[in-house]
Amino acid sequence: MPSNDRRSTQLTASITFRMDSLSxxxxxxxxxAAVLPARQRRKGLAAGALLGTVPDxxxxxxxxxxQTPVDIFTWHRGPSHALWLLLLLGWLLWWLLRRRVPAVQQAPNAWLLGSVLALLTHPLLDAFTVYGTQLWWPSSSHPVMWSSLFIIDPLYTLPLLLGVVLAWIGGARRWAGRALLAGLVISTAYIGWSQLSRHWTDRIVATGLAEQGLADAPRLLVNTPLNTMLWRIIVMTPQGYAIGHRSIFDGDAPLQLQHHASEMPLVRQLAGDNPEIQRLxxxxxxxxxxxITDGRLVLRDLRMGTEGSYFFSFAVARQQPIMHGQQAPWQSITPAQAVAGPRQMRQQVEQTWQRLWHPLP
Structure with missing residues (x-):
């Protein structure tokens, strides 16, 4: 794999589709800090911030x-995000610190609980995004993707950030603890709202799909950038896939989908002898x-990006030269990162907000 492609895959996987490190x-x-004694609040803020980023x-x-693109893509949020492994890591760190750090010795149970919570909440927050988080690794079950939070969402992060800043300023004061708790309550309530909005929209989408004869078609709702009110709909159809959008302000407007053809039958045919395609x-x-692009079969992740500009695309096969007038056969290749379309993020955000506030007639 060319070094430029490898660096591009790593950069996109590590920055674009990870719940931002600040959150x-x-x-x-x-x-x-919420579970430690007030006198240790600042120590808890520093230790928790560090532990909260460890899984990444x-x-x-x-x-x-x-350094293969498929491994970089699919092993992120893997073992380091497994709940059982982080639970074990939290206990091990506490066991080591309990013998050496006076603050831990003064409140051992609180430090054990805080360490475990700081580690476990990381993958749980990741699971609310669409990338997928392997909470149950090494189980073969699909990565968990509750898909109701965008990768970066200031409405989620700001209450927590404000609570942490005030708690650091206030230290052991009572109002500092209340500010910290308020940030947690508000941010958690926002997650609850995101799930409520998604499930309510999904029920409407299910009715619309049934009316179009697609009641049993696999579907996925993904929130659009920086909001939890406009949802991107992905539907897998017999001919390919369909994409649509649904706002909570659309009322009784019929569900509108744009249908696209796809070469997935060929991909599944080749997947039998290609474990990397199977993993994708x-x-x-x-x-x-x-x-098919430039004689190569390109597999695109529909969950991330927009039509014509998907973030993760992999060339998985190439067509052999035509011989004796026969149809050219396809040969699996080691999947390689394919060039994505231009990413006009500002334009996409503007279109999102225009669609959000202008419901369908």
Whole structure:
């Protein structure tokens, strides 16, 4: 794999589709400090912020073992995000610190609880995004993707950040603890709202799909950038896939979908002898599309990006030269990162907000 492609894959996987590190740090700081004695609040904020980012060290660890784009893509949020492993890690860190750190010795049970919470809340928050988090690794079940929070959402992060800042300023004062708790309550309530909005929209989408004869079609709702009110709909159809949008302000407007053809039957045919293709299909829960570009079969992750500009695309096969007038056969290749379309993020955000506030007629 060319070094430029490898660096591009690592950069996108580590930055674009990871719950931003600030959110993870302030969440870890909040839960850690909330359970410690008030006199240790500042120590808890610092330790929790550090522990809250530990699971994402896999961004740097995975490339040490494999530099193939599929491994970098699918092993992020893998073992380092497994709940049982983080629970064990939290206990081990506490056991080591209890012998050496006076603050831990003064409140051992609180430090054990805080350490575990700071670590476990990281993958749980990740699971609310669409990338997928392997909470049950090494189970073969699909990565968990509750898909109701965008990767970066200031409405979630700001209450936590404000609570942490005030708690650091206030130290052991009572109002500082209340500010910390308020940040946790508000941010958690926002997650609850995101799930409520998604499930309510999904019920409407299900009715619309039934009316179009697609009641049993696999579907996925993904929130659009920086909001929890406009949802992108992905539907896998017999001919390919369909994409639509649904706002909570659309009322009784009929569901509108844009249908697209896909070469997925060919992908599944080739997947039998290609474990990397199988892993891509597993990791995305099958929400992928395929097209032929420059003689190569390209597999695209439909969950992330927009039509014509998907963030993760992999060339998985190439067409052999035509011989004796026969149809050219396809040969599997080691999946390689394919060039994505231009990413006009500002334009996408503007279109999102225009669609959100202008419901369908």
């Amino acid at each position: 993870q740090a302030v969440l870890g700081a909040s839960v850690m 060290l896999d961004t740097f660890i995975v490339p040490l073992f494999s 299909l597993w990791f995305t829960s099958g929400f992928m599309a395929a097209d």
